[in-house]
Amino acid sequence: MFSKCLSCQLSAAGKDLTKGYHRTCSKQLFGTAQPPDVPFKTTEVTAEAQKMVGRMSISGVQPKLSVIHDRRRHELTVVDRGGLFILKPQTDRFESLPENENLCMNIVSTYGIEVPPHGLLPLPDGKLAYLVRRFDRLDDGSKLQQEDFQQLLQTDDKYSGSYERIANFLKRHSDVIGLDLVRLFERALLFYVLGNGDAHLKNFSLLRREDVGYQLSPAYDVLSYRLVLPEEKDDMCLSLQGKRNSISKKDLQGLSEHFGLTGKQVNNALDRLSALRSSIEMMIEGSFLEKRLRNRFLEIFEERMDGVSNKGIRS
Numbered sequence: 001m002f003s004k005c006l007s008c009q010l011s012a013a014g015k016d017l018t019k020g021y022h023r024t025c026s027k028q029l030f031g032t033a034q035p036p037d038v039p040f041k042t043t044e045v046t047a048e049a050q051k052m053v054g055r056m057s058i059s060g061v062q063p064k065l066s067v068i069h070d071r072r073r074h075e076l077t078v079v080d081r082g083g084l085f086i087l088k089p090q091t092d093r094f095e096s097l098p099e100n101e102n103l104c105m106n107i108v109s110t111y112g113i114e115v116p117p118h119g120l121l122p123l124p125d126g127k128l129a130y131l132v133r134r135f136d137r138l139d140d141g142s143k144l145q146q147e148d149f150q151q152l153l154q155t156d157d158k159y160s161g162s163y164e165r166i167a168n169f170l171k172r173h174s175d176v177i178g179l180d181l182v183r184l185f186e187r188a189l190l191f192y193v194l195g196n197g198d199a200h201l202k203n204f205s206l207l208r209r210e211d212v213g214y215q216l217s218p219a220y221d222v223l224s225y226r227l228v229l230p231e232e233k234d235d236m237c238l239s240l241q242g243k244r245n246s247i248s249k250k251d252l253q254g255l256s257e258h259f260g261l262t263g264k265q266v267n268n269a270l271d272r273l274s275a276l277r278s279s280i281e282m283m284i285e286g287s288f289l290e291k292r293l294r295n296r297f298l299e300i301f302e303e304r305m306d307g308v309s310n311k312g313i314r315s
Ligand SMILES: Nc1ncnc2c1ncn2[C@@H]1O[C@H](COP(=O)(O)OP(=O)(O)OP(=O)(O)O)[C@@H](O)[C@H]1O
Pocket: 058, 059, 060, 061, 062, 063, 064, 086, 116, 132, 133, 134, 135, 136, 148, 198, 202, 203, 205, 220, 221
C-alpha cells in the first residue's frame, strides 16, 4: 500500500490512490484509470534486457525493456518493435536509480522543462522500476524522426562535447531557435544543480514534430549521478564555458551570452529556480529515496544552488 503517488510523488490519503496512482496520473501515463501490472521480476527484466540489446531501437548503457500496455490483460508486455514505453529496472551497480530518475524528472518538469509522462511501477519482487512513455512514438504506433547529438555532431565520443556545440547546431538547424536556446540553457542549469553528471551527447536529441518541425526533444535520462557516484571527478560531462566543475553564476552568464540570450531571459531562468528552491527541497524529502540518499541529495542541491544563485547577475 503506497501513501503517495508513484508518479507525481505527492501524498494522498490512501483511498485516493489505486495501485499507487492518482486516477489522473494513471490516465496521463497509461490512458487508463489504473496502472497495469508488471508480470516480470527485476532479475527477469535484466535477463530479458540482455537478450534485447541490438534488437531494440533504443540503446543506452543501463538495462531496459521496450514494452506496451496490454489493456485487455491489464499488464505490460515486452515487444521487439513498436514499444510505446521504456522500462528501466533497479540495477546492481547503482542503488535506487528508478526512484532517483522519477524524482529528477518531476523536479525538471516542475521547473517547466518538458518531459514525457513517467512513473514508478512495483514488480512482483517488491522492487520499483521506472517507466517512461516514448516521445518519438504516437499513440497509433507511428514514429517521429529523432536523432541524438552524438549522431548530429558526428563524434565518436558521447562525452566529448559542450553546451556551446549543441547550441551552435541548434542555431543552424532548429525550427524554433530562440525557444531551443532557452530550453538548453534551462537544462544546463537544472542538470548542474541536480548533479546530473551523465548528461552526455546521447542524452540530448532533436525531434521532428509534425506541427513545429525540428526542435529539442523533451528531456530524458535525468538522474542525480552525483548521488550514486560521489567519487566521479567531474560534475558535468559536457563542458560549459570550458568548465565541468564548480559552475558559477558567472559561467552561466557567459554561456547565455554565447547563446545570445538577453539578461532578462537569464534572470528569469535563475529567479524561477530560486523561487522553487523550497518546493524542490520538499520534493526531494517526499521522494521514494531512502532517508540517507534524500539527505545527501539535499546537500548536493543546496551546495550548487548557493553557487549559481542569482545574486549579482543583473543587466
Ligand atoms: N522517453 C523517451 N522517448 C523516446 N526515446 C527515448 C526516451 N527515453 C530515452 N530514449 C532514447 O533511448 C536511449 C536510452 O535511454 P536512456 O538514456 O534513458 O538510457 P540509459 O541506459 O540510462 O542511457 P545512458 O547510456 O545514458 O546511461 C536514449 O539515448 C534516447 O535515444
